[in-house]
Amino acid sequence: MSGPYYKGLISLRSINWGRNYRYDAQFGDGSVPSPFQDWFPLTDVEVNEGTVVSTEYKFGQSTYRFPIHANAMDMRMTFNDDEDYTLLQWLKTWYNQIAGSGFVEGIRGGFVQTLAECARPLTLVRLGPDGEPATDPNTMLNVKLWIYPDQAFYWRGSSMPEIPTYPANFQVVGVQ
Amino acid sequence: MALRPTVNSMRSVGEYQRQYRWNIDFTMAKLLSGLQNVGLNIQPGAENGDLNLLCETAELPRRTNQGIVLMNRGSQIRLPGFTLPVGIISMSFVETVTHPIHSVIREWDNAIWSRIGPDGDNTASGLSNPDNDLKLKQLDMLQLDSQDNIVRTWRLFGVFLEDFDPGGVLEGAVADVQRVSIMFSYDDYDDFT
Numbered sequence: 001m002s003g004p005y006y007k008g009l010i011s012l013r014s015i016n017w018g019r020n021y022r023y024d025a026q027f028g029d030g031s032v033p034s035p036f037q038d039w040f041p042l043t044d045v046e047v048n049e050g051t052v053v054s055t056e057y058k059f060g061q062s063t064y065r066f067p068i069h070a071n072a073m074d075m076r077m078t079f080n081d082d083e084d085y086t087l088l089q090w091l092k093t094w095y096n097q098i099a100g101s102g103f104v105e106g107i108r109g110g111f112v113q114t115l116a117e118c119a120r121p122l123t124l125v126r127l128g129p130d131g132e133p134a135t136d137p138n139t140m141l142n143v144k145l146w147i148y149p150d151q152a153f154y155w156r157g158s159s160m161p162e163i164p165t166y167p168a169n170f171q172v173v174g175v176q
Numbered sequence: 177m178a179l180r181p182t183v184n185s186m187r188s189v190g191e192y193q194r195q196y197r198w199n200i201d202f203t204m205a206k207l208l209s210g211l212q213n214v215g216l217n218i219q220p221g222a223e224n225g226d227l228n229l230l231c232e233t234a235e236l237p238r239r240t241n242q243g244i245v246l247m248n249r250g251s252q253i254r255l256p257g258f259t260l261p262v263g264i265i266s267m268s269f270v271e272t273v274t275h276p277i278h279s280v281i282r283e284w285d286n287a288i289w290s291r292i293g294p295d296g297d298n299t300a301s302g303l304s305n306p307d308n309d310l311k312l313k314q315l316d317m318l319q320l321d322s323q324d325n326i327v328r329t330w331r332l333f334g335v336f337l338e339d340f341d342p343g344g345v346l347e348g349a350v351a352d353v354q355r356v357s358i359m360f361s362y363d364d365y366d367d368f369t
Contacts, residue, residue, distance in 0.1 A: 006248070006249065008249075008250070008251040009251050009253060011248075011251075012246060012248060012251055012253045013253060017244075017246065017255060019244075019257070021258065
């Protein structure tokens with residue numbers, strides 16, 4: 001069929017468009033303390049759903065690209081905290097358990113955990129307008145991501161009327 | 177023939193809502209621990225201390241939808257996003273010489289961000305009570321018919337003092353009462369008959 005494929009308003013109205021703010025998240029391993037054990041206060045989340053790395057191949061006067069491998073997934077999230085800094089303590093403990101760079105009761109530095117020891121499951125659900133999962137719960141849109149915190153994590157004090165907000169990076173080491 | 181309204185059709189509508197028939201139920205303010213300590217009588221019917229009696233004007237709450245504009249190659253549609261309450265309403269009060277309005281403002285403000293210590297010093301410690309002790313659980317604004325029946329309730333949830341105007345300038349040439357404005361912040365509201 002030849003175009004036009006896009007018919008302006010009619011085409012736009014024929015789609016049930018998604019919304020960025022329809023998602024839900026929970027750490028399902030019971031590691032997150034009260035009051036965030038049931039829902040995690042994510043305000044922003046970005047998941048690297050796939051990265052394909054290509055290489056160049058020069059032949060004659062042209063350059064060609066073709067895929068050679070896929071990169072590991074990572075994700076970024078921003079979340080809030082309560083007046084007891086519950087999630088600051090939770091994440092700090094997680095960091096120290098992984099790399100032992102600081103001091104946690106009973107655990108000193110000088111070791112690094114294995115992936116199996118440090119990864120925790122984050123259930124991330126993309127929701128439809130009715131608050132239900134956007135598609136079948138078993139699809140890739142509703143996933144359990146096994147993640148561990150990666151790179152630097154900062155607590156930030158401020159003199160502005162704000163609540164604690166943490167941006168943090170994670171590596172995704174498994175998808176269920 | 178167009179059915180343009182006539183005098184008879186206007187009369188047949190029934191009783192029109194009067195702008196001046198309303199009450200505000202401040203009784204839920206008892207939930208606020210900071211106010212309880214002042215010893216103010218803010219119950220309806222209490223002479224001088226009745227905030228409902230002294231309230232002269234009250235803005236009704238409203239909400240707006242955060243609409244989404246989707247444009248694609250010169251065609252544009254507007255989609256409903258999420259709806260947020262505006263979050264602030266203004267009320268104006270007439271003050272009496274016992275200063276119930278100014279006292280409420282002072283105590284509420286000081287409970288939110290402590291400026292004055294127990295001995296009256298400007299310690300400005302910035303101490304605060306827990307959020308739920310600073311906010312009214314709900315505040316009902318009632319619209320009435322001509323027989324004082326409640327015909328609509330505007331129920332604000334999570335109310336606290338956000339801003340105020342203490343009453344302008346101390347005048348030397350104006351004969352008027354002092355009017356105090358309070359801007360209340362609220363999380364959400366419902367309105368029902």
